[in-house]
Amino acid sequence: MNTSALLFMLITEGVITALTLYFFFKVLFMKPRVDVNEDSYLNNDELSSEKTDQ
Amino acid sequence: MATNNLAWGSRIGLILAMAGNAVGLGNFLRFPVQAVQNGGGAFIIPYLVCFLLMGIPLLFIEWSIGRFGGQFGHHTTPFTFNRMSKAWIWKYIGVFGIFSNITIAAYYCYIESWTMSYVYHSAVGSFSGLDQGGVAAFFDDYLNIFTSTTGIPFEAIVFFIFCLGLNTWVLSRGLSGGVEKAAKIGMPLLIIFGIFLAIKAIFLKAGSEGAINDGTVGLNFLWTPQFQSLANPKVWLAAAGQIFFTLSLGQGSVQCYAAYVKKKDDIALNAMSAGWMNEFVEVVLGSAIIIPISIGYLGIDRVVELTSFGGLGLGFRTMPFLFQQWGPVLAAIAGVAFFGLLFFAGITSSLAMGTPVMSFLIDEFKWRRSRAAIGFGVSVLLLGIPTVVFFKNGVFDEYDYWAGTVSLVVFAMFEAILFAWVFGMKKGWPEITGGADIKVHIVFKYILKFVTPIILIVVFVTSLIRPANDDWSKLSFGGWELHHESIIAKISNKNIGTNKEYFADKFYAETSGVVDSVYVSGGNNVIAIKKADNKINTYETSQKNTVLVSKGNPVKEGDAIFSGSFINNVFYINMSRLLLVTLFLVICALIFIAYRKRKKEGTL
Numbered sequence: 001m002n003t004s005a006l007l008f009m010l011i012t013e014g015v016i017t018a019l020t021l022y023f024f025f026k027v028l029f030m031k032p033r034v035d036v037n038e039d040s041y042l043n044n045d046e047l048s049s050e051k052t053d054q
Numbered sequence: 055m056a057t058n059n060l061a062w063g064s065r066i067g068l069i070l071a072m073a074g075n076a077v078g079l080g081n082f083l084r085f086p087v088q089a090v091q092n093g094g095g096a097f098i099i100p101y102l103v104c105f106l107l108m109g110i111p112l113l114f115i116e117w118s119i120g121r122f123g124g125q126f127g128h129h130t131t132p133f134t135f136n137r138m139s140k141a142w143i144w145k146y147i148g149v150f151g152i153f154s155n156i157t158i159a160a161y162y163c164y165i166e167s168w169t170m171s172y173v174y175h176s177a178v179g180s181f182s183g184l185d186q187g188g189v190a191a192f193f194d195d196y197l198n199i200f201t202s203t204t205g206i207p208f209e210a211i212v213f214f215i216f217c218l219g220l221n222t223w224v225l226s227r228g229l230s231g232g233v234e235k236a237a238k239i240g241m242p243l244l245i246i247f248g249i250f251l252a253i254k255a256i257f258l259k260a261g262s263e264g265a266i267n268d269g270t271v272g273l274n275f276l277w278t279p280q281f282q283s284l285a286n287p288k289v290w291l292a293a294a295g296q297i298f299f300t301l302s303l304g305q306g307s308v309q310c311y312a313a314y315v316k317k318k319d320d321i322a323l324n325a326m327s328a329g330w331m332n333e334f335v336e337v338v339l340g341s342a343i344i345i346p347i348s349i350g351y352l353g354i355d356r357v358v359e360l361t362s363f364g365g366l367g368l369g370f371r372t373m374p375f376l377f378q379q380w381g382p383v384l385a386a387i388a389g390v391a392f393f394g395l396l397f398f399a400g401i402t403s404s405l406a407m408g409t410p411v412m413s414f415l416i417d418e419f420k421w422r423r424s425r426a427a428i429g430f431g432v433s434v435l436l437l438g439i440p441t442v443v444f445f446k447n448g449v450f451d452e453y454d455y456w457a458g459t460v461s462l463v464v465f466a467m468f469e470a471i472l473f474a475w476v477f478g479m480k481k482g483w484p485e486i487t488g489g490a491d492i493k494v495h496i497v498f499k500y501i502l503k504f505v506t507p508i509i510l511i512v513v514f515v516t517s518l519i520r521p522a523n524d525d526w527s528k529l530s531f532g533g534w535e536l537h538h539e540s541i542i543a544k545i546s547n548k549n550i551g552t553n554k555e556y557f558a559d560k561f562y563a564e565t566s567g568v569v570d571s572v573y574v575s576g577g578n579n580v581i582a583i584k585k586a587d588n589k590i591n592t593y594e595t596s597q598k599n600t601v602l603v604s605k606g607n608p609v610k611e612g613d614a615i616f617s618g619s620f621i622n623n624v625f626y627i628n629m630s631r632l633l634l635v636t637l638f639l640v641i642c643a644l645i646f647i648a649y650r651k652r653k654k655e656g657t658l
Contacts, residue, residue, distance in 0.1 A: 023327035
């Protein structure tokens with residue numbers, strides 16, 4: 001590959017990959033809201049009720 | 055508030071489903087072809103600019119419109135738009151958010167069924183021993199519903215129905231139990247298959263396994279910047295168009311998925327995560343598969359020629375042949391990975407098309423979930439059968455043009471105006487930033503208000519009046535020749551050649567040239583005419599009709615080449631347009647009925 005093509009590809013793909021991972025991991029490690037029974041996700045309600053049972 | 059038993063199971067599931075909605079066949083088949091045709095590496099600059107100025111703002115708009123509607127029990131755009139503005143017209147503009155989904159699903163599920171079939175054919179080795187022409191002929195045979203490549207009669211229809219059945223079954227299981235599970239399986243597998251194929255493509259070596267070029271030759275071709283192309287409006291319009299397709303914007307499916315997110319929950323980070331995930335799949339994986347592999351085996355000139363027929367041809371008529379060069383075992387694995395990847399990309403998108411239709415039936419007519427899913431499946435089957443049976447008569451292309459291209463632009467343009475100017479940024483901006491897990495920069499407020507609507511209006515107007523050969527310097531007050539793909543040219547049937555009558559007793563050549571060959575294929579008479587640029591046009595008709603020319607005869611455009619009894623493509627094209635207009639009006643009528651019902655119940 002010529003240098004300009006290689007540089008262009010690496011910079012573009014690098015930036016896109018970094019931003020994809022950044023936003024994805026931000027979601028992944030974001031703590032659920034305190035009032036999980038009022039959020040949008042059914043699984044959080046199940047986790048919450050399991051904790052209460054314990 | 056209307057009851058609706060659909061809900062998301064987890065945030066990751068929602069993001070994967072939303073990314074799956076965006077990641078489609080176009081990421082792997084359309085994007086690389088657009089890049090090749092529009093300046094290689096330089097295409098990525100307008101593409102990313104359009105992503106920032108149009109893609110991300112529209113994602114914010116669609117997610118927030120969806121969540122806003124969901125608060126009032128509206129999960130589809132007609133009644134959400136009605137909540138945003140009481141002017142009667144908006145709920146009927148919202149009809150596009152149902153119409154586009156059902157129409158696109160009708161032909162999209164057909165392509166999805168090809169990928170299913172090709173996974174099967176790759177696994178059982180149907181392509182082994184076939185040359186390039188043989189693989190291309192295999193695809194043509196597959197599209198001819200009366201020819202079977204498996205021994206199953208009406209194979210293309212059987213696969214189509216099976217594919218629709220699968221979509222209906224997943225949809226009937228709801229969001230958390232169906233759509234989300236499909237995305238959680240499909241998206242990781244798609245990425246794994248994509249990485250496997252990209253590695254194989256990049257490390258392709260000239261002289262090994264029949265390759266004539268290294269895989270990096272294709273990457274070099276794709277990524278070498280040609281900055282002069284940045285001054286060409288065609289490149290910018292192509293980039294804007296690609297952003298629409300790739301993010302599934304202007305369709306109504308993003309709004310529907312987001313309608314199941316509650317008011318206090320984030321949409322800004324979700325939108326960014328799903329949007330960038332799509333960009334990763336498109337730019338990083340999509341650019342590293344079909345172009346490097348095909349240039350590795352066929353060379354740059356041949357691939358440029360093949361891309362002029364679009365990505366579908368390259369994917370289905372060429373790739374199975376190229377995989378054969380890797381030996382029978384690897385060819386089977388690569389074929390299953392490639393068409394499996396396309397299948398997962400396809401089904402996660404078609405499920406997103408089904409959800410708004412289902413939600414509409416559940417919200418407005420109180421249908422049960424499984425009944426609504428079957429309602430979607432049956433509607434798509436009825437609307438899709440013409441695209442399967444009359445594929446070669448242009449019905450498929452008409453659906454794609456009006457529902458998959460024009461409707462998206464029109465809907466997104468009105469939606470951006472509604473959000474920024476009618477609903478107003480005073481109410482709109484808090485809808486985006488409310489509950490956000492990231493800080494949305496204030497600059498987006500001004501982009502949303504001014505830049506995005508202007509870009510969308512420009513895209514729409516240029517689609518209306520696009521000049522021939524994309525030569526924008528020809529625009530003048532004295533008029534100009536229109537591109538055959540411009541909306542005005544399409545409406546006035548300017549792209550219909552010499553066979554303008556619905557029914558005729560003669561068929562006329564649509565190009566000038568010399569008859570290259572006359573033969574019989576699949577029970578049809580075929581005439582191949584070689585044009586001055588050495589490209590070949592073929593004309594096919596039933597054996598009952600008489601061939602009027604023979605090999606070596608010079609033929610001029612408009613000369614009769616067959617006699618007998620003909621139904622010309624213009625008939626099928628106009629009938630399919632009539633069908634689409636009727637569908638749109640039927641949905642409008644349903645909205646009117648639902649509106650009156652809601653008014654009576656006091657739920658507006």
